[in-house]
């Protein structure tokens with residue numbers, strides 16, 4: 001698959017560098033192969049809004065497929081890890097007391113999993129359990145039951161599989177979870193433009209080899 005560079009120790013850092021325009025320039029400097037075309041992001045360009053999936057009748061069921069591919073970037077494209085073909089993945093809008101059901105399908109070449117950052121939910125079983133591993137080609141269904149008293153908040157989801165978090169997150173696997181409650185219905189707030197822009201271009205950070213991770 002031409003659009004799906006192989007994962008591995010020799011690729012990981014380079015692919016993550018390619019995730020941003022500055023990174024692309026760095027990669028070109030470090031690469032001994034033929035020059036690669038880089039895309040340019042124009043200053044002031046509007047942030048693209050991810051698709052939005054909202055709960056109804058207290059429930060939201062979604063399927064997120066993690067896969068590698070090329071995504072729009074400035075005046076060109078770049079490599080990214082995506083949920084359902086985009087980075088960020090779809091924005092999930094839920095309400096206190098809702099049940100959020102996410103089936104994660106792993107089309108990567110390495111294990112992954114899912115973590116909901118900020119939700120007040122159980123960390124066990126099929127809820128926000130970061131100790132499970134979803135192998136390539138496999139899937140898992142997570143069920144998150146939000147408490148009735150959950151605060152209005154902007155949370156997010158991302159992989160949390162030990163050893164692969166940094167390249168997967170840095171490569172583009174993340175999305176927003178918005179918990180709405182009564183405060184969002186106040187006229188002064190409800191009339192405001194509503195959107196989310198969580199890191200359209202991933203930050204460039206050094207990848208820490210796992211041997212140096214705290215134990």
Ligand SMILES: [Cu+2]
Pocket residue numbers: 115116117158
């Ligand atoms: Cu997190």
